[in-house]
Amino acid sequence: MGLTKQSTGSSVLGFKPHIERQHPGQKIIALAGNPNVGKSTVFNSLTGMRQHTGNWPGKTVSIAQGSFFHKGVHFLLVDIPGTYSLMANSVEEGVARDFICFGDPDAVIVVTDATCLERNLNLVLQVLEVTGNVVVCVNLIDDARRRKIRIDLEELSRLLGVTVAGTSARSGKGLDRLMDEVWTVTHEKPGCCRGSPLKIRYHEAVESAVGLMEPSLEAALNKKLCARWTALRLLEGDENLLESIRNYLGYDLLALEAVSNSFQKARKILIDAGIDQDLFRDIIVSGIVRKAEEISRRVVAMEEPGHYTRDRKIDRVLTSRTWGIPIMIAMLGVILWITITGANYPSALLADALFWVEDQMTALFLSIGAPAWLHGLLVTGMYRTLAWVVSVMLPPMAIFFPLFTLLEDLGYLPRVAFNLDSFFKKACAHGKQALTMCMGFGCNAAGVVGCRIIDSPRERLIATITNSFVPCNGRFPTLIAIITMFFAGIIEGPFRSVISALMLTGVILLGVMMTLLVSRILSRTILKGLPSSFTLELPPYRKPQVGRILVRSLLDRTLFVLGRAVAVAAPAGMVIWAMSNIHIGGLSLLSHCAGFLDPFARLIGMDGCIIMAFILGFPANEIVIPLVIMSYMSTGSMMEFESLVRLRELLAANGWTWLTAVCVMLFSLMHWPCSTTCLTIRKETQSWKWTLISFLVPTAAGILICFITASVARLLGLS
Amino acid sequence: MKQNADLYMKHDQFIPLSFLPTGKKARVRALMSKGISRRRMLDLGLILDTEVEALQKSPFGDPVAYLVRGAVIALRSEEASDILVEAM
Numbered sequence: 138m139g140l141t142k143q144s145t146g147s148s149v150l151g152f153k154p155h156i157e158r159q160h161p162g163q164k165i166i167a168l169a170g171n172p173n174v175g176k177s178t179v180f181n182s183l184t185g186m187r188q189h190t191g192n193w194p195g196k197t198v199s200i201a202q203g204s205f206f207h208k209g210v211h212f213l214l215v216d217i218p219g220t221y222s223l224m225a226n227s228v229e230e231g232v233a234r235d236f237i238c239f240g241d242p243d244a245v246i247v248v249t250d251a252t253c254l255e256r257n258l259n260l261v262l263q264v265l266e267v268t269g270n271v272v273v274c275v276n277l278i279d280d281a282r283r284r285k286i287r288i289d290l291e292e293l294s295r296l297l298g299v300t301v302a303g304t305s306a307r308s309g310k311g312l313d314r315l316m317d318e319v320w321t322v323t324h325e326k327p328g329c330c331r332g333s334p335l336k337i338r339y340h341e342a343v344e345s346a347v348g349l350m351e352p353s354l355e356a357a358l359n360k361k362l363c364a365r366w367t368a369l370r371l372l373e374g375d376e377n378l379l380e381s382i383r384n385y386l387g388y389d390l391l392a393l394e395a396v397s398n399s400f401q402k403a404r405k406i407l408i409d410a411g412i413d414q415d416l417f418r419d420i421i422v423s424g425i426v427r428k429a430e431e432i433s434r435r436v437v438a439m440e441e442p443g444h445y446t447r448d449r450k451i452d453r454v455l456t457s458r459t460w461g462i463p464i465m466i467a468m469l470g471v472i473l474w475i476t477i478t479g480a481n482y483p484s485a486l487l488a489d490a491l492f493w494v495e496d497q498m499t500a501l502f503l504s505i506g507a508p509a510w511l512h513g514l515l516v517t518g519m520y521r522t523l524a525w526v527v528s529v530m531l532p533p534m535a536i537f538f539p540l541f542t543l544l545e546d547l548g549y550l551p552r553v554a555f556n557l558d559s560f561f562k563k564a565c566a567h568g569k570q571a572l573t574m575c576m577g578f579g580c581n582a583a584g585v586v587g588c589r590i591i592d593s594p595r596e597r598l599i600a601t602i603t604n605s606f607v608p609c610n611g612r613f614p615t616l617i618a619i620i621t622m623f624f625a626g627i628i629e630g631p632f633r634s635v636i637s638a639l640m641l642t643g644v645i646l647l648g649v650m651m652t653l654l655v656s657r658i659l660s661r662t663i664l665k666g667l668p669s670s671f672t673l674e675l676p677p678y679r680k681p682q683v684g685r686i687l688v689r690s691l692l693d694r695t696l697f698v699l700g701r702a703v704a705v706a707a708p709a710g711m712v713i714w715a716m717s718n719i720h721i722g723g724l725s726l727l728s729h730c731a732g733f734l735d736p737f738a739r740l741i742g743m744d745g746c747i748i749m750a751f752i753l754g755f756p757a758n759e760i761v762i763p764l765v766i767m768s769y770m771s772t773g774s775m776m777e778f779e780s781l782v783r784l785r786e787l788l789a790a791n792g793w794t795w796l797t798a799v800c801v802m803l804f805s806l807m808h809w810p811c812s813t814t815c816l817t818i819r820k821e822t823q824s825w826k827w828t829l830i831s832f833l834v835p836t837a838a839g840i841l842i843c844f845i846t847a848s849v850a851r852l853l854g855l856s
Numbered sequence: 857m858k859q860n861a862d863l864y865m866k867h868d869q870f871i872p873l874s875f876l877p878t879g880k881k882a883r884v885r886a887l888m889s890k891g892i893s894r895r896r897m898l899d900l901g902l903i904l905d906t907e908v909e910a911l912q913k914s915p916f917g918d919p920v921a922y923l924v925r926g927a928v929i930a931l932r933s934e935e936a937s938d939i940l941v942e943a944m
Contacts, residue, residue: 222899226892253926256901415894419887422898429901430925448928452912452921461915555930559916562932568919593892670893670935672900675921675928 159204163211164323167236169264170248171257172219173676175276177201178306179248180216183316200232207316210323215242221256223263225377227592234378237267238362239385243323244270246315251281251288251303252677255433261297262337262425266366269334271299272318279305280679285440293436298334307682336365339424342410343417346372346403353395361386369421372403374414448677452552461556466642468549472540473645474638477617480532487531491524510718518714519707522760526706529614529759531699537610538579538690546681550575554673564653565660567596568673570603574652577607578645581810582817584609589821595666599656601818602831605810606652606838608645611702611758615805616644618762622785623798648806655834663830705756705812713753713760717767731768741840742800742847744792751804756812761805796850800843807839871943874936876910878920882941883907889938897939901925908941 158165170176184203201216217236218229225231237245247264249257254275261273275288294301300318304311338344347368354364362382370378371390382390391397407417454460495516502512544550550572558568569591577584584604591597608616617637625636660666717727724732727749735745750764766784769791788797809832810818819828870885884906889897901924902908909923919930 224895224899226895226899256925256927259899259901418895419898419903423903426898426901426903426906426925445928449911452928456912456914456921458913458915458917555914555919555921558914558919558930558932562918568930670889670896671919671930671932672896672935673919673930675930677928 158213160211163204163213164243165213165215165241166319166323167240167242167245168214168216168248169233169237169245169260170219171221171250171260173674174219174248174250174257175306176219176248177216179274179276179304180214182306182309182312184214200236205316208320210320212319215240220260222260223267225375231377231381235381235385237264239381244272244319246272246274246319248274248276251275251278252284252286254288254437255429258429258432259425262335262428265297265299265334266336266369267363269299270322271334272315272322273297273299273301274315275301275303276306278303279308279310287438287440289436289438293432296335296432296435337424337428340412340420342406342412343420346406349403349406350396350399353399357390357393357396368403371400372407373418373421445677451678452675455549455552456555465553465556469645470638470642472537473641474634475540476533476537476613477637477641478634479536483532484528488524488528491528495520495524513718514711514714519710522706522710522713523703525763526702526757526759527699530610530702531695533613534579534610534695534699535691538695539686541575541579542686542690543681546679546686548676548678551673551675555675558671558673560653561656562671564656565666566599566656567591567593568671570596570600570656573600573604574607574649577604577609579610581605581607581609581814585814585817585821593670595660595664598822598827599659599664601822602659602827602834603652603655605814605831605835606648606655606807608648608806609758611811612805613641614759615762616641616802618784619798619802622788623795644802644806651807651838655838659834702757702759706760709753709756709760713764716753727768740847741804741843742796742850743804743843744797747801751808755809758805758811796847796855800847803843803846804839807835807842809836869942870940872937873908873922873931873939873941874920874933876908876941876943878910878913881907881909881944883944884939885942886940887938888940889935893935893938897935900927900929902939907944
C-alpha cells in the first residue's frame with residue numbers, strides 16, 4: 138500500500154486500523170459527526186456506489202469506506218461511527234476517536250446539523266483539539282432555512298479557524314464546495330494551516346498542568362498525536378486512551394520516565410488547586426460546552442424562537458397519554474395488513490414462475506438422461522426449497538422493509554422507544570430495546586446487530602437474548618397461513634384480511650410481553666443489576682426521501698436478508714431431500730426421527746413431524762410449513778399447496794385441531810433462533826456461552842408455554 | 857441521596873429536574889449524578905446554568921422529554937432527579 142510519511146516508522150509494532158489505500162497517493166478522509174445529522178447521506182452522495190463496509194479490527198463496530206475523485210486526486214472516505222463526543226464513553230466513541238488519532242487520516246470532515254448547531258459544535262471542538270486538518274460541513278442548511286434559522290458560515294469559519302462548507306446533501310447542494318475544501322486542506326503543507334484552529338483555554342491550574350506535560354509528551358509522541366490533547370486526556374485519567382496508544386503506537390506512555398515525572402508534577406499542581414479527576418472532567422466538558430454556546434450565539438440567528446412548534450405539536454399527539462400507545466399499535470396493525478394483503482398476489486405469481494422453471498429443469502434432466510437421485514437432490518431438493526423460500530419471503534420483505542424504513546426516516550422510531558420505555562424500565566432493560574425489537578420484525582439477525590445502539594453491556598445482552606421473541610419475516614408466513622386456515626376462515630369476504638392482521642398483531646403483542654417478562658427474569662437472575670443510565674434523543678421529524686428509501690431498503694435489507702436465506706436454504710434443501718429419501722426398514726430417515734420425537738411432541742400439543750420440521754427449519758424458519766406438508770404426504774420432496782383450503786384438509790386429516798394450530802403458532806413465536814441469528818449472536822457477543830443461552834431461553838419458554846396450553850386445554854376438555 | 861438532601865435544605869428554591877412541570881423552564885444549578893451517568897449528562901451539555909425545558913411526558917409518565925440546547929432528550933426520573941434546577 139502507498140504509505141505516506143506519517144504511517145511508516147514505529148507504528149508497525151502495534152496493529153493498526155486497517156485502511157488500505159487503493160491508489161498510491163490516495164488521501165484518507167475521516168467522516169465524523171453526531172448521529173442523525175445526515176452523515177450517511179453526505180457519505181453516499183460523495184461516494185455513490187463505490188463503497189464497502191468492513192469491521193473495525195477486534196471490535197464489532199462496522200465502518201463503511203468509499204472513494205471519490207476530485208480535481209485529479211483520489212480520496213478514500215471513511216465513515217466512522219456517529220458520536221456526540223470523543224470521550225470514549227462507548228465502543229463507538231472509542232472507535233471514532235481511535236480512527237481520528239491513529240488511522241492517519243489526511244483530513245477529517247465533521248458533519249454538523251444546521252438546525253441544531255450548538256450541540257454539534259461540541260464534537261467539532263473536540264476534534265479540533267486532536268487535529269487542525271478539519272473541514273466542518275454544516276449540513277441540512279435547507280432545512281435550517283425553512284425553519285428560519287440563519288447561520289453565518291464565514292463567521293463560523295473565522296471563529297473555528299478552519300474551513301466551513303454549508304451543504305444540503307439530499308439535494309447535492311454544496312458538495313462540490315465541500316470537496317474543494319477537502320482538496321485544499323489535504324494539499325497544504327503540514328503544520329502551516331491558514332488560520333490557526335481554535336484551542337479552548339481552560340482553568341488556570343489546568344493550563345499550567347498541561348503546559349508542564351507538553352514538552353515531555355511532544356518528545357515521546359513524535360508528532361503522532363497532539364501533545365496538548367494527550368496531556369488533557371492523561372490528566373483526566375483516560376485509561377482507554379493509554380491502552381489505544383499501547384495498541385497502535387506500541388509503547389506504554391506512562392512507563393517513559395520523562396512523561397511519568399511530568400505527569401506526577403502536573404497532578405500535584407491540580408491537587409494543590411483542589412481539582413480531582415471528577416472536577417477536572419467537569420472543567421473540560423464545561424469549557425467545551427460554553428465555547429460551543431458562545432460560538433453558536435455569534436453565528437446562529439433564529440427569526441422565530443419557536444422553530445420546533447410543529448414537532449412539539451406532533452409529539453403531543455404521538456406520545457400522548459391517551460393516543461401514544463393506540464396509535465402505535467394501530468400503525469403496527471396497518472403495516473402488517475398492507476404486508477399480508479399486498480404480498481399474496483406477487484407471491485403467487487413468483488411461485489408460478491419459479492415452479493415453471495422447475496418443470497423446465499426437470500425436462501432438461503430427463504432429456505440428458507440424468508440419474509433420478511441427481512434430479513431429486515438438485516431439483517426437488519435444492520431448487521424447490523430455494524423457490525419456496527424466495528416466493529414466500531421476497532414479497533413480504535419487499536413491502537415490509539420499505540414501510541419500516543419510512544418510519545425510521547420520518548423519525549418515528551425513537552418515539553416508540555420513548556412511549557414504551559416505562560415497560561422496559563420495569564423489566565430492568567433499556568428503552569432502545571424497543572427499536573432492536575422493531576428491527577427484529579424484519580430479521581432477528583438484523584435485530585441482534587442493531588443491539589449495538591444500546592450502550593450499556595448488560596442491557597445490550599438482554600436485548601440480544603430476547604430478540605427472537607419477536608417474530609421475524611421468515612416466521613410471518615407460517616403464522617399467517619395458520620391464522621388464515623384455522624381462525625380467519627370463519628369469516629368470508631373483505632374482513633378476512635383484517636381478522637388475520639388483528640390476530641397477527643395479537644401474536645406479536647404476546648411476543649412483546651414475553652420479551653418483557655423474560656428480560657425481567659434475566660435481570661433478576663443471570664444478568665442481575667440496576668438499569669444503567671438512560672438517555673434517548675428524539676430527533677426532529679424529517680420529510681422522508683421516498684426514492685432513497687426504496688433503493689436502500691430493497692438493496693441493503695431485502696436482498697441482503699434474502700441472499701443469506703438462500704445461502705442456508707440451498708444446502709438445507711439437499712439435506713432434507715436426502716433425509717426423506719434414504720429409507721431404513723421401509724421408513725425414511727425423516728419418519729424415523731419424527732416417530733422418535735412424537736411422544737414428546739404430543740406432550741406439548743404437536744406431533745413428531747412438526748417438531749422435526751422446526752428442527753430442520755433451523756437454517757430458515759420459512760421452510761417449516763412446507764416441511765410439515767412434505768412429511769405428511771411422504772412424497773420425499775417439498776410440496777407446493779395449491780390452496781389453503783386443501784392444505785387445511787391435509788392437516789386436519791393428520792390430526793390437527795385448533796389446539797395443534799395454537800401450539801404451532803406459539804412454538805413458532807418461541808423457539809431457537811435460526812442459524813444465521815445464532816451465528817450473528819456469537820459474532821456480536823464474542824461468546825459461545827451467551828449464544829447458547831440465547832438458544833436455550835426462547836426454546837425453554839416455548840416448550841413450557843406449549844405444555845401449559847396443551848395441558849390446560851385437555852384438562853378442560855376443550856380438545 | 858444524603859448529599860441531595862443537604863442540598864435541598866441549603867437551597868430550598870432548587871428542585872430536582874424530575875419535579876419540573878411540563879411546559880416550564882429551569883436552569884441547572886447542581887449536577888449530582890456520578891460515574892457514567894454524569895458523563896452522559898455532561899455530554900448532553902447539562903452543565904451549570906444550562907437552560908432546560910420540560911416538554912412532554914411519555915404515555916406512562918416516565919421518561920420525560922426535555923429541551924436541552926436545542927435538542928430533545930428523554931430522561932428517566934432516576935437521571936432527572938440527580939439534576940437540581942431552579943425554576944425560571
